Amino acid sequence: MKKQIVSILLVLFMAQGLFALDGTQIAEKAHDVAKSKSTHSAVLMELIDEKGDVDSRLVEEFGIKENDLSSTVMVFRSPASVKDTRFLKQENGGRADDKFIYLPALKRVRRIASSDGSKSFMGTDLTYDDMESRDVERDTHSLLREESFNGVDCYVVRAEAKDPADSQYAYRVSWIRKDNFVPIKTELFDKSQKLEKVMTVLDLQNIDGFWTPMKAQMENVQTNHKTVITIQKIEFDKGVSKNIFTQGFLQTGRTN
Amino acid sequence: MKSMEKLLLALALFCVTTLTFADDFFSDLGDESGSGVVSNLEFNGVVSLSSEISITEDSVNDTFSINEGAEALFNLGYTGDSADLKVTLNGDRDSINIDECYANLYFDMLNMEVGYFKTVWGKGDKLHVLDLLNPIDYSNYFTQDYLENKIAQPTIKVNVPVGSFGMLELAYVPIFEGDLIPTDGKWMPLEVKAAKTLLQGFSILYPDTQTLSYGQFGTRFTTSINGFDFGGLYYFGYDRQPTLNLTKLKMDYNFMNVAGIEFGTVLAGFNLRGELAYYFINNSKDTLNYLGGFDRDLPLHNVNINIQVKGEYNTESEDITNMVVGKISDSFNHEKITPSVTGMYNVEDMDFMIKPELLYKIGENIEIATSAGIFAGDDDTTFGQFDLNDYLSLTLKYTF
Numbered sequence: 001m002k003k004q005i006v007s008i009l010l011v012l013f014m015a016q017g018l019f020a021l022d023g024t025q026i027a028e029k030a031h032d033v034a035k036s037k038s039t040h041s042a043v044l045m046e047l048i049d050e051k052g053d054v055d056s057r058l059v060e061e062f063g064i065k066e067n068d069l070s071s072t073v074m075v076f077r078s079p080a081s082v083k084d085t086r087f088l089k090q091e092n093g094g095r096a097d098d099k100f101i102y103l104p105a106l107k108r109v110r111r112i113a114s115s116d117g118s119k120s121f122m123g124t125d126l127t128y129d130d131m132e133s134r135d136v137e138r139d140t141h142s143l144l145r146e147e148s149f150n151g152v153d154c155y156v157v158r159a160e161a162k163d164p165a166d167s168q169y170a171y172r173v174s175w176i177r178k179d180n181f182v183p184i185k186t187e188l189f190d191k192s193q194k195l196e197k198v199m200t201v202l203d204l205q206n207i208d209g210f211w212t213p214m215k216a217q218m219e220n221v222q223t224n225h226k227t228v229i230t231i232q233k234i235e236f237d238k239g240v241s242k243n244i245f246t247q248g249f250l251q252t253g254r255t256n
Numbered sequence: 257m258k259s260m261e262k263l264l265l266a267l268a269l270f271c272v273t274t275l276t277f278a279d280d281f282f283s284d285l286g287d288e289s290g291s292g293v294v295s296n297l298e299f300n301g302v303v304s305l306s307s308e309i310s311i312t313e314d315s316v317n318d319t320f321s322i323n324e325g326a327e328a329l330f331n332l333g334y335t336g337d338s339a340d341l342k343v344t345l346n347g348d349r350d351s352i353n354i355d356e357c358y359a360n361l362y363f364d365m366l367n368m369e370v371g372y373f374k375t376v377w378g379k380g381d382k383l384h385v386l387d388l389l390n391p392i393d394y395s396n397y398f399t400q401d402y403l404e405n406k407i408a409q410p411t412i413k414v415n416v417p418v419g420s421f422g423m424l425e426l427a428y429v430p431i432f433e434g435d436l437i438p439t440d441g442k443w444m445p446l447e448v449k450a451a452k453t454l455l456q457g458f459s460i461l462y463p464d465t466q467t468l469s470y471g472q473f474g475t476r477f478t479t480s481i482n483g484f485d486f487g488g489l490y491y492f493g494y495d496r497q498p499t500l501n502l503t504k505l506k507m508d509y510n511f512m513n514v515a516g517i518e519f520g521t522v523l524a525g526f527n528l529r530g531e532l533a534y535y536f537i538n539n540s541k542d543t544l545n546y547l548g549g550f551d552r553d554l555p556l557h558n559v560n561i562n563i564q565v566k567g568e569y570n571t572e573s574e575d576i577t578n579m580v581v582g583k584i585s586d587s588f589n590h591e592k593i594t595p596s597v598t599g600m601y602n603v604e605d606m607d608f609m610i611k612p613e614l615l616y617k618i619g620e621n622i623e624i625a626t627s628a629g630i631f632a633g634d635d636d637t638t639f640g641q642f643d644l645n646d647y648l649s650l651t652l653k654y655t656f
Contacts, residue, residue, distance in 0.1 A: 078620075111529075
């Protein structure tokens with residue numbers, strides 16, 4: 001089940017919990033976090049290469065969740081080359097997600113197939129798998145240790161796919177805050193067991209009762225390329241029109 | 257510009273003069289957003305410099321033929337509470353043309369596009385048998401993109417959403433324009449060359465299609481249910497390829513009805529699509545036209561393949577023609593480098609075109625594209641006739 005960028009961060013980095021938990025219980029608490037019914041956000045994605053050169057993408061996101069199924073619309077605002085590209089993803093119970101994209105250069109809405117999960121999302125350092133909130137039961141979770149990260153007490157939990165073919169990574173190690181069960185760092189190891197990427201929360205805020213990673217970084221330590229995701233503005237449960245999640249909106253960018 | 261086109265343009269502009277400003281989620285982010293979206297008026301475009309080198313055998317032996325050019329495309333958009341306006345201009349050092357100019361008016365239950373614009377119909381990927389509302393400009397057909405080759409038409413189009421994924425479209429094009437087929441230059445087709453030779457000294461009459469009697473109507477309904485996209489279409493108009501009446505020395509555009517269906521779905525990672533259309537053509541043979549294809553990401557780097565077959569079955573002669581179009585592409589360095597190879601092959605005539613291309617993005621706004629076009633086949637075939645038109649091109653594009 002894949003999520004929008006904001007939801008990814010929320011799902012990955014939010015939880016409630018107590019103490020004396022094993023790895024699976026910690027992972028469940030991180031996964032079963034209370035979620036808002038709708039979000040509307042402005043997200044800046046900065047792609048930074050090893051020389052420090054930055055490419056930016058500004059995305060407006062809309063998300064709603066109904067009957068435990070989420071729908072997401074992403075509207076690319078910049079750069080000019082992708083401006084007004086609109087992407088809709090709709091989860092379906094029991095069958096694959098519907099995905100549609102409106103490309104101004106084609107002037108029409110077209111269905112797209114699910115990409116190979118290990119492929120880059122929009123040229124960023126995140127893959128489609130990285131944007132997926134994995135069901136807890138797909139992995140084996142083990143509590144490695146308890147330690148402080150950036151002055152915050154954390155559980156360090158290792159997650160390994162029960163079926164190796166079910167993940168692009170050999171395993172993941174997450175630092176999950178003890179006070180609010182928000183993971184604030186995740187190391188991702190490739191199939192040859194080498195550290196490939198590190199995701200770090202750079203700014204965590206509680207907004208309207210929701211712990212929100214306002215700034216996070218995914219760094220590929222093998223290529224020295226990184227992507228910094230900054231939520232510039234976010235609204236929870238302020239009412240997102242259902243008309244946004246339609247082909248009509250993809251075509252026009254309008255709900256009326 | 258013709259009077260009807262002027263009328264529609266004026267109507268589009270009038271509609272927009274009554275607009276009010278709309279709120280924007282990004283407006284209070286100001287410059288920090290980097291979006292530049294702080295007003296309802298937007299201006300953007302593309303400036304490109306290109307150089308095309310002929311790479312025929314003759315040019316290798318003698319001198320290269322080099323064509324250089326600069327082009328610009330400007331988009332001016334205005335977004336209001338209940339309507340949008342979009343104006344697209346393109347031009348080079350010789351002329352500036354209106355590529356599109358139209359208003360989109362939004363009502364509670366529908367929206368209406370009015371003006372001079374291009375419509376794309378059908379599930380195909382830059383290859384269609386249902387995309388019937390606009391003529392095609394064949395002047396640079398092989399070097400330009402699909403949408404660039406379409407010629408905008410004065411149109412009134414009503415779009416009625418039906419549920420989340422359904423859309424009923426009703427389009428009226430008050431006048432008619434045939435395909436623009438070059439009558440000189442290196443892309444002039446064989447048929448035109450032959451006609452010019454045959455009719456040397458004679459003048460050919462063309463019908464005045466800029467009248468309401470040549471109006472066209474099209475309607476299309478599309479929807480999506482359980483992951484399966486489908487739709488139907490009806491078009492009432494004219495065949496855009498003219499026929500020569502030798503006795504009258506006159507070109508005619510035959511009246512044509514088209515009924516068609518389309519579909520699309522994803523199966524085992526294959527993004528399948530298809531179109532089927534029956535062309536009922538007056539004074540000519542009816543044809544059954546079809547398109548089928550798919551694209552798929554391969555589990556190899558970022559490789560994607562896209563294959564489509566477009567065909568025509570002549571119901572009288574029972575002749576069949578099929579063209580296979582394939583593209584394989586990949587991307588490197590966070591989508592900064594994108595190589596691709598496109599091939600087009602006519603199955604019956606065994607002629608083909610191959611177009612390798614390499615796109616390189618420098619920063620967010622600059623793109624360098626190198627491509628080549630290689631044609632082969634017998635002299636009387638679609639691609640073979642352009643065997644001497646092989647080219648190599650280099651384009652620098654700045655998007656703002």
